[in-house]
Amino acid sequence: MVMTLSLLINASLEHKIRAQLSQTEEFFPSMVKNKTTSKPTARWVFLKFEGIDTLEFDGQSFITGMQEHQNRLLKLLGRLYDIPKLAAESWF
Numbered sequence: 001m002v003m004t005l006s007l008l009i010n011a012s013l014e015h016k017i018r019a020q021l022s023q024t025e026e027f028f029p030s031m032v033k034n035k036t037t038s039k040p041t042a043r044w045v046f047l048k049f050e051g052i053d054t055l056e057f058d059g060q061s062f063i064t065g066m067q068e069h070q071n072r073l074l075k076l077l078g079r080l081y082d083i084p085k086l087a088a089e090s091w092f
Helices: 002-024 042-048 068-077 083-088
Strands: 053-057 060-064
Touching (some): 002 068
């Protein structure tokens, strides 16, 4: 049951990313060095988001380790994934 749900979420995310990338004619870094793709796999996208951390200091939340391609993809996914919204939430 859990595996089925995980695969459904994975496929849904992959579909949304690919649709948004093709609609806006944007690209995402490929697994091949110095190449881009408009059809990344969800697994590759998850791997490219490693190293992002949230830091909470004096009641403020900060996101560290973000790169440009990650910001562009989050903007393409829509308001639900918007950085200011994520930074305002407390994760701890």
